[in-house]
Amino acid sequence: MTKVTSAWRVPAFRRVWGAGAFSSLGAEIGELAIPVLALVTLGASAAELSFVRAALLVPYLVLTLWLGVLVDRLPRRPLMIAADLGRGVLLLGVCILAVTGGLSIPVLVLAAALIGSLTVLYTLADFSFLPLVVDEKALIDANAKITATQSVIGVMGTGAGGILVQLLTAPFALVLNAIGYLGSGLLIARVRVAEQRRSGHESAFSEAKAGILVLVRHRVLRALVSEASIWNFGNEVFMIALSVLLLQSYGYGPIVLGAVFMAIGVGTFLGSIGSQSLTARYGYGRSLVAALLVGNSAPLFGVLFVGVPSWTGVIVLSAAFVISGIGIGIANSQAVSLRQLAVLPELRxxxxxxxxxxxxxxxxxxxxxxxxxTTLIGPWPAAVIGACIMATSSAPVAASKVRTMRRLDEVIPSRNSEYTS
Known part of the structure; x- marks a missing residue:
């Protein structure tokens, strides 16, 4: 059995957990408010909505490697604080422009690109920061607690977001997103963890290349990144098409869209609270593969029932999202823990x-x-294609040696070099 200890015993973890809760609550509201802001307030087309979404995500393609070098060279805590405060201020600016009539699609795209850049910085720093806060025996519990909390917030935040967007309009709902980031930054500022500043003797390009080489050569990480990439691509196609389908084609409104998204949070919470016991009983590999197969396939079943507007279709889609969330909740805390411990801290x-x-x-x-x-073939066929892509994403992990892993220490480089070559 895999031994797991409680992360609640670490005061610094409680602050990190609280910061994540603040940030996630605001982000869940923003996740619904931003597409509504684009589609309803600004009257964006499906293509324009995709530009806004792409602007949030393009920084992962352009800046990730270089910010990863920065995260390995500098203390992570100040970087996380700066990213949180910056995102909060930018969102407040978007709200002000929307209320005063100064917001347009190009301005929203620019703001999204800046917010996305700071999100990249925060995500990279946070990933490397948590293993400094708790030891390896408490890491799976820490990630499970964070996943469970984010799931609960996903339920409350998305549901509240749908109501707030409906009643207050999207610009005012985004204020809560900004407050969440500002509150997260203040809590991270109260965390005290010893961090060393590392001087980079090599060029930034050489250091970034070293990280890529480890990722490509590492058996576990190679399978996980393949699964994540396929799923992310399909999920983005799926979610954009589904948002257009429910909001514009069927005219259901933000509350219905929020309720459907809430179902994912319900399932993720249920899965995350059972992740620790499943890991201890069946091992990382088998439980991870089973969770991925369930979580990645369920949306395809659900979307087949919403080809025409009906409340039955919405209910079936929501049920499929609950099942998908259960698989995601189980898999997330396991996969993140493996990724955090699979490489040496100085390369993380x-x-x-x-x-x-x-x-x-x-x-x-x-x-x-x-x-x-969505523009070429319509929102429902596009959503089906996205769901089909998501369903195939489990294959790289299911076909790899990840499925045979039972203990966390099997992936730690200093103990078993098999997974580093």
């Missing part, structure tokens, strides 16, 4: 940067593809 930022470059870079391409497909 750069390897994660390479991982994000590939996996999150697929999101920006998927966003553009989703807008194009």
């Amino acid at each position: 930022g750069r390897v994660n940067a390479g991982y994000r470059l590939v996996s999150w870079g697929a999101l920006s391409i998927g966003a553009l593809g989703g807008g194009l497909l």
Whole structure:
């Protein structure tokens, strides 16, 4: 059995957890408010919505490797604080422009690109920061607690977001997104963890290349990044098409869209609270592969029932999202923990940067593809195609040696070099 200890015993983790809760609550509201802001407030087309989404995600393609080098060279905590405060201020600016009539699609695209750049920085720093806050035996529990909390917030935040966007309009709902980031930054500022500043003797290009090479050669990470990239591409196509389908084609409104998205959070919470016991009983590999197969395939079943507007279709789609969320909740805490411990600490930022470059870079391409497909063939066929792509994404992990892993220490480089070659 895999031994897992509680992360609640670490005061610094409680602050990091609280910061993530603040940030996630605001982000969940923003996840719904931004497409509504574009589609409803500004009257954007499907293609214009895809430009906004792509702007949020293109920084993962352009900046990830270089910010990964920065994260490995500098203390992570100040970087996380700066990213949080910057995102909060930018969102407040978007709200002000929207209320005063000064917001346009090009301005929203520019703001999205800046917010996306800071999100890349925060994501890379946060990934490398958590293993400094808790030890390896508590890491799976820490990630499970964070995933569970984000799932609960996903339920409350998306549901509240739908209501707030409907009642207050999208610009005012985005204020809560900004407050979430500002609150997160203040909490991270209270965390005290010893960090060393590392001087880079090699060029930034050489250091970034080193992270990519580890990612490509590492058996576990190579399978995980392949799965994540395929899923992210398909999911972005799926979500853009689904948003256009429910909001514009069927005219259901933000509350219905929020309710459907809430179902993912319900399932993810259920999966995350069971992740630790499943890992301990069946091992990382088998439980991870099973969770991916369930989570990645369920949306395809659900979207087949919304080819025409009906409340039955919405209910079936929501049920499929619950099932998908269960698989995602189980898999996320396991996969993140494996990725955090699979490489040496001094390489963690750069390897994660390479991982994000590939996996999150697929999101920006998927966003553009989703807008194009939705425009050319319509939102429902585009959503089906996206769901089909998501369903195939489990194959790289299912076909790899990841499925045979039982213990966390099998992936730690200093203990088993098999997974580093």
